[in-house]
Amino acid sequence: METSDSKPEEAVEHQEIPPSPQDAVTARTKAEEAATQDGDRNAAVAVNNEDSDPPEKVSASTLMAVFFMGLSYVAAISCGLVMPAGIVSQIGTALGDMENIVWIPGGWGVASAVSFSIAGRLSDIFGRRYVLISGQALTLIGSIVGATAHKTTIVAAGSTIIGFGAGVIFVSYPGISELLPNKYRGMGIAWTEFCLNVPWAGLGVLIAQEFVIHASWRWIYYVGIIYAAISMTGTAVSYFPPSRPRGDYDKSRWQEFKELDFVGLFLFCGGLTLFLVGITYLGKSSYSVAVVASTTVIGGLLLAACLAYDFTIARDPIFPLRLFVMFREFTVHLIILFVAGMIWQAITTLGPQGTLYMFTNDPIRIGVLQIPNNISGLLGGWIMPSLVHKIKHVREQILFALLMETVFTACYAAVVPNHEIAWSVMQLFGQSCFTWVTLLAYVSSGLFVPQEDFGVSAGLIGTFRSAGNSVGNAIFSTILTSQVNKQMPKRVAEAAIQNGFPAARIGELIPAVVENAVGVPHAFASIPEATSSVISATSRAFKEAYAYSFRRVFYATIPFGVIALGFAWFVKDPSPLLNNHVAVHQEREILSGKRVLSAREQEHIEKRDIPA
Known part of the structure; x- marks a missing residue:
């Protein structure tokens, strides 16, 4: 009896436990990280081609979540920023x-930049x-x-609230990315660009002008x-x-809240707000x-103090140093996007x-001419990122996009006025490139940074982009403004005097010329x-005065484009990691109706803790 009873126990004790799917994913991820950290591209590709990570079917519930997360950007960006910016003069005139x-x-820009990283x-x-x-909820309010x-000022206050909400909504970038297979992350993030562009931002200026003419500018916010x-x-x-994204099940929510880096939060929020204001x-x-x-000097000092504190003193920093030392994988994207x-x-x-x-001063004509600029987000934000897993060569894509942005922006000088x-x-090509680079940065950095820092890394990208x-x-x-103030009065006065206008009345003529340019009827009646x-x-x-001034702007962008191209050379290509891993x-x-495992049950399974 004793012998027969001991055999089953011995068999159970020495039974070999087969690896779980989660173990396979973990082993695969570690192999990928080791390969890419060692700079061995071929090894990483070999890991990528292994059969240990079969394709997963994305569930209908996940697709539904991605759908509504993408829809969030219409209120946050299309209606909160793009369309109001297109008719900001009409709003000011009406009020x-x-x-x-x-x-x-x-206000939108300052608030969103602050809330991204937080x-x-x-x-x-x-x-x-x-x-x-x-x-x-903030965008709704x-x-x-x-x-x-x-x-x-109240419209600006509403815009600021929407902006803060928009920065918070950007957590859907890591949210969407982590739910989808790596190779489809670009496609998932591109969905957000499709939502905000079709049709509201893509035809934003035209739609906003139509609201002003046929209804009210308030319809932007009603939508x-x-x-x-x-x-x-x-x-x-x-x-x-x-x-619990960080997997820390031993602490209560209250404990985690008390351990927040409140000093870093205060320095960051105060510094960035002052700087951007x-x-x-x-x-x-x-x-x-x-x-x-x-404001800019004090804000800059507070931001420097925030980083110094987080890098040296903070126990659980809001901006961990381990992220910033990943230069080729992460930090270089911050510089490029800025x-x-x-x-x-x-x-x-x-x-x-x-x-x-x-x-032209025809508002509808202005809206039509702005369509290529507005729909550039479809080309750079939807089409190109959706193909990232097919094209691969992410580093080369970033270099090409930055080259296009630099060249086309400079070439605007040749076509005005x-x-x-x-x-x-x-503008369709020149403006599409930045959105393309932005989404590639989210995809690329997200494949390298630790999962527990995925949110803050995406937030930092948004902050640097907005700043x-x-x-x-x-x-x-x-x-x-400085060039127009120099060129316009001088050129207008010369043209008027050459055509017989009395020099003594030039001071009266210039305001009338400006009013005529913006479409004010009978501007010269007096x-x-x-x-x-x-x-x-x-x-x-x-x-001609404005054309000259705009050319100075376009030429001034060239050195910045060269700087961005220089840093893009150091981007680490994540193409080997565009695989089936979720x-x-x-x-x-x-x-x-899938059963929900509690946090404790998940931890129990992950640790392979088999009860006696």
Whole structure:
């Protein structure tokens, strides 16, 4: 009896446990990391071709979650930024305040830049579900504020709320990526660009102009309310990612909250806000040198203090040093996007202004001419990233895209102010490149950074991208304004005097020329000396002054493009990792009724802890 009883126990004790699918995935991931860290591209490709990681079928519930996460960007970006920026002058005119219209897009940019990294880190600790839903709720609130505002400053406040929510919503980038096989990450992120571009951002300026003419500019925010409500409800119903992304099941939520890097958060939020407010203030027509200098310097010092604290003192830093030392895999993308974003923003912000002052003051015509610029996101943000797993050679794609952006932006100087169609069509290619590079950065860095830092890495990419946009907007707007202030009065006066206009009345003529350029009827009614020849000559001089000034802007972008290309040379190519591996799975599949394992059960399985 004793012998017969002991045999089953011995058999159980020495039974070989077959490897689980999770073990296979873990072993594969470690092999990939070892191969790529050693720089052995062939070894990484060999790992990629192994049969240990068979293709997985993406569930309907996961596709549903990805669908609603992509839909979130309509309210956050299309209705919160793109369309209001296209009619910001009309909003200011309707509300009787043109001085503060700069804060409508400016407030969005500052708030989103701040919230990107904060939300990313919080989603790494507390899970992405509720962080994402809170961002969607903020875009809903901001849209309501914008739709009901009766002052420009209130519209700007609503835009700021939407911007903060947009930065939070960007946790869906890592959220989408980690639910899909590596090779389809580009396609998943590209879905977000498709949603925000079709049709709302792609035809954004035209749609916004139509709202102004036939209804009200408030309809921009009404559409945002609708999309924010739908996306928030759909996400709440379908998206159930791992509730503990870092796998730390031994700590309570309260313990994790108390261990947050509050010092780093305070220094980062305060520093970035002050820095970007100063930069944005530089873009106003009349600005205080003291305000710009003090806010940017103090903000920069606080940001430096944040990094110093996080790299040396913080126990659980919001910005871990281990990320920044991954130069070729991660940090180089931050530099590239900051610099390339400066170039992109120069045309995004100033392009409609250039169309108005150099080509036409017909609002519908302006909207039509801006279509190639607006739909550039489809080419660079949807089509090209969707093919990343087919094209591969990610590093070469980034280099090519940056070269295109640099060349096309410089070439705009050759077509103003006489070639309207070329000015419009060339923006399709010049502007598409930055979105292409951005999504490649998310895909590339996401394949290298540790899973527990996936959220903060994506947030940092968003922060540097947005900060670069703000800096570029300030720099190139300042160049344009300074050149126009020098060139326009001089050229208009010369043209008027050459056509017989009295020099003593030039001071009255110049405002009329500006009003005529923007389409104000009967702008010269109070100036009888303004003959048809004077009007024709001064109008031409006005366009030439703006063309000269815009050329200075386009030429100024070239050194920044060269810098971005130089850094892109060091990008580490993630192509060998574009495989079938899926980083995480949803804890609940609502359409299949799949059983949800608790955190403790998952930990029990992962540790292969077999009960006695």
